[in-house]
Amino acid sequence: MGWIPNWLRRADVRLRPRAGAQVDLQPLSERSGRWLKANLFRFPGAVWSRKRGCVELSEGDVIALHLVVERITEAGLKVRLSGRLRGWDGASPVWSLLVRKR
Numbered sequence: 001m002g003w004i005p006n007w008l009r010r011a012d013v014r015l016r017p018r019a020g021a022q023v024d025l026q027p028l029s030e031r032s033g034r035w036l037k038a039n040l041f042r043f044p045g046a047v048w049s050r051k052r053g054c055v056e057l058s059e060g061d062v063i064a065l066h067l068v069v070e071r072i073t074e075a076g077l078k079v080r081l082s083g084r085l086r087g088w089d090g091a092s093p094v095w096s097l098l099v100r101k102r
Contacts (some may be wrong), residue, residue, distance in 0.1 A: 012031060014080045045061065063094075
């Protein structure tokens with residue numbers, strides 16, 4: 001019965017692609033906002049954007065996005081993928097999904 005409440009729980013963090021190959025971590029709950037601000041050091045080069053209310057990941061973190069997702073889920077937070085990331089399996093290289101073909 002332990003997995004049912006976790007399955008029904010809403011996402012805590014949303015991974016949202018921006019222009020080009022940039023990704024934001026947007027907190028969806030108060031708990032995840034506190035965790036992201038306290039653990040910003042785990043994402044080298046990432047910046048907290050007050051204007052947008054999210055963490056703007058660096059290019060290195062975007063390349064290793066599967067490790068970012070792993071860190072977040074190890075903290076007990078649930079991740080939701082949005083936009084072009086919606087079809088991502090969590091293990092394959094994400095770069096090809098983020099770069100738009102013209």
